[in-house]
Amino acid sequence: MSESQIALTLLVFAAVILSIAFNLLDMALAALLGVSTMLLLGAFTRNEFLQAAQNAGGSIALLFGGMVVARTLVPTGIFDQLGMRYLRSTRGSGKRFLLGVIVLTAPLCAVLPNATTVILLAPIIIRVARALEVDFVPPVILTAIISNSAGLLTLVGDPATFLVGSSIGMSFGEYLHRVSLGGLIAVLLPIPILPWLLKDIWRTQRPLPAELPLPRLERPAFCSLALLVLVVMILLFLFGEKMPVPIVPPSVAIVAASLALLVVYGLKVEPVERVLNDVDWKTLIFLTCMFLMVEAFTKTGILQGLSRHMNIWFGHNLLVVAIIVLAGVGMSSSLLANIPVVAAMLLLVKGYLVAAQLVPELALGAAFTDWPAFTLPLFVAMMFGGTLGGNATLIGASANVVSAGICAAHGKPVSFATFARYGVPVTAVQLLMSAFYVLALTWLTGR
Numbered sequence: 102m103s104e105s106q107i108a109l110t111l112l113v114f115a116a117v118i119l120s121i122a123f124n125l126l127d128m129a130l131a132a133l134l135g136v137s138t139m140l141l142l143g144a145f146t147r148n149e150f151l152q153a154a155q156n157a158g159g160s161i162a163l164l165f166g167g168m169v170v171a172r173t174l175v176p177t178g179i180f181d182q183l184g185m186r187y188l189r190s191t192r193g194s195g196k197r198f199l200l201g202v203i204v205l206t207a208p209l210c211a212v213l214p215n216a217t218t219v220i221l222l223a224p225i226i227i228r229v230a231r232a233l234e235v236d237f238v239p240p241v242i243l244t245a246i247i248s249n250s251a252g253l254l255t256l257v258g259d260p261a262t263f264l265v266g267s268s269i270g271m272s273f274g275e276y277l278h279r280v281s282l283g284g285l286i287a288v289l290l291p292i293p294i295l296p297w298l299l300k301d302i303w304r305t306q307r308p309l310p311a312e313l314p315l316p317r318l319e320r321p322a323f324c325s326l327a328l329l330v331l332v333v334m335i336l337l338f339l340f341g342e343k344m345p346v347p348i349v350p351p352s353v354a355i356v357a358a359s360l361a362l363l364v365v366y367g368l369k370v371e372p373v374e375r376v377l378n379d380v381d382w383k384t385l386i387f388l389t390c391m392f393l394m395v396e397a398f399t400k401t402g403i404l405q406g407l408s409r410h411m412n413i414w415f416g417h418n419l420l421v422v423a424i425i426v427l428a429g430v431g432m433s434s435s436l437l438a439n440i441p442v443v444a445a446m447l448l449l450v451k452g453y454l455v456a457a458q459l460v461p462e463l464a465l466g467a468a469f470t471d472w473p474a475f476t477l478p479l480f481v482a483m484m485f486g487g488t489l490g491g492n493a494t495l496i497g498a499s500a501n502v503v504s505a506g507i508c509a510a511h512g513k514p515v516s517f518a519t520f521a522r523y524g525v526p527v528t529a530v531q532l533l534m535s536a537f538y539v540l541a542l543t544w545l546t547g548r
Contacts, residue, residue, distance in 0.1 A: 110139060110142070110398065111398075113139055113142070114394060116135070117131050117132060117394065118496075122517050123517070128495075129383045129386050129387040129390070132387050135394050136390045139393075139394065139397045145396075149396070153392060153393050153396035156392060157388070158351070159349075160260045160388065160392075162351035162355050163216075163350055163354045164216050164354075164385060164503075165355075165358065166353070166354025166356075166357050167213065167216060167354060168217070168220055168380045168381055169362065169380060170331055170334060170357050171217060171221045172376050172379050173361040173362070174324075174327050176320065176371060177318060177319060177320060177323060177324035177328075178316055178318050179324060179328070180224045180228070182316050183225050184224070184225040185313055185314075185315050186315070187205070187225055187229050188228070188232050188233075188313060189313050191229065191233065192309065193306055193307040195233060195303050195304060195305030195306065195307075198229060198235075198240070199240065199302060200295075201229075202240055202244055203288065203291070205225075207250075207254070207288045208251075209221065209222070209248075209251075210252050211255045213258075213334075213335065215245075215251070215259055215499070216248075216384075216499040216502075216503045218251075219244055219245050219500045219503050219504050223244060223504060223507040224507075226241055226244055227241065227511055232307075232309075234305075236302070237511070237513070238515060238519065239299050242501075242504060242520055242523050243291070243523065244504060245500040245504035246492045246523070246524060246527055247288060248500045249488055249489065249491050249500055250287040250288045250290075250531065253280065253281070253488050253489075254281050254285065256271065256272075256273050257338045257350055258284070259488050260440050260499070261434075261442075261487040263350060264440065265447065265480050265484050266480075269470060270470025271480075273339070280481055280484060283481070283534075283535065286534055287485075287489060287531050287535070290527075290534055291527050298527070320370065327361065330360045331357075333357065337353040337357070338350055341353050362377075381503060381506050384502045388440070388502070391437060391496075392440070392444075395442065395444065411425075411449075411453045411456070417457055419475060419476070419478060419479060420540065422479060423481075423539050423543060424536055424540075426450060426479055426482045427485055427486045427539060428532070430442060430446050430483055430490060431485075431486040431487075431490030431535075433486075434486060434488075434498070435497045435528065436494060437497075440487075443487040450479050454476060459473070459475075460472065460476065474546045477542065477546055478542045481542055482535070482539045485532070485538070486535070489535060490528060492524045492527055492528045493521065493525050494524055494525075495524075501524075
């Protein structure tokens with residue numbers, strides 16, 4: 102890139118983010134205009150554009166598959182039944198309602214992508230909120246925040262976490278041993294601030310009827326098959342990579358979506374095109390465009406320059422570098438989709454480690470997995486920053502965008518400022534905890 106192209110790329114990047122932050126343009130339109138402008142400026146060659154789109158494909162496939170599987174469950178009536186059981190468990194208490202959001206969301210996000218969990222749970226959360234006569238927007242936002250946080254519980258819980266873990270060859274078991282405790286702490290941290298953050302809902306107490314009848318499940322045979330598809334998807338997420346023919350999470354999502362549509366078609370429940378029409382294409386388009394824009398940003402050479410300067414500035418002080426990575430990725434992920442931010446930051450961190458001669462130059466290749474133990478805190482810091490930093494704003498994570506889309510579909514659009522009102526305080530507390538966790542991990546790895 103020439104200097105003028107670099108300057109224009111950064112200008113377009115900033116213009117897109119500001120237009121979304123100040124609600125000047127629809128976020129999908131802003132992202133599309135940003136990518137179109139970069140194409141006209143020559144920020145991509147044809148091959149680079151195709152490569153960037155391919156890099157985005159895995160995460161987009163995860164979201165698409167989750168959306169389809171969740172949508173096929175709608176005609177079963179299972180959301181109505183779960184919503185009624187959840188309402189019963191609240192006993193009319195807003196406090197129990199909010200704690201229930203955490204209890205419902207966290208276990209699912211340990212094995213399902215966070216946006217998929219939001220798609221599954223948001224209809225239930227909205228039904229219960231309406232029954233308790235409280236605003237459903239804050240609980241749906243809380244669902245997105247907890248889903249992002251709980252994505253740290255396992256390697257497959259969040260696309261950004263999976264991206265980092267897979268790039269360094271981290272196994273599912275190693276992740277449980279090294280990172281999952283931090284994820285559990287991140288999930289629990291919002292609880293002490295809920296009485297302040299959502300005080301109106303927390304203090305709510307509504308009388309409920311003595312008997313709340315459970316709705317009947319419609320089409321029990323279809324319901325059983327649709328749930329079976331969901332179970333198969335979860336099992337493949339957990340064990341697919343250990344099969345004789347390994348199947349990675351994005352492929353799992355596509356397989357599950359295909360099976361779900363086959364069940365809908367085979368039992369003549371509704372037309373397949375109706376299911377596909379209900380997929381949140383706007384969110385998928387927005388995230389794809391953000392991937393492309395971050396790819397253009399990496400082409401400016403700023404990240405490569407930073408890699409060399411980090412070695413000059415910090416030498417082998419990996420703790421300082423890890424904290425800077427945590428803060429930098431956290432702040433970047435609050436303003437950009439966290440998945441492409443993490444993809445770009447991987448290049449920066451690996452470049453720094455090579456420049457510092459802590460790993461061989463082969464480490465820049467995708468096949469390198471022989472990472473020394475003392476480098477682990479850097480990658481864990483990236484996981485925490487990318488996953489938790491995305492909690493801060495509307496565009497920070499795919500689950501946030503999905504939650505806003507669901508709220509809008511139910512008549513209450515969510516602005517950038519509204520989401521930040523809840524997301525920023527939680528993110529600040531979580532990132533502070535993460536710094537201590539990275540500090541402890543650095544001490545345990547001996548460097």
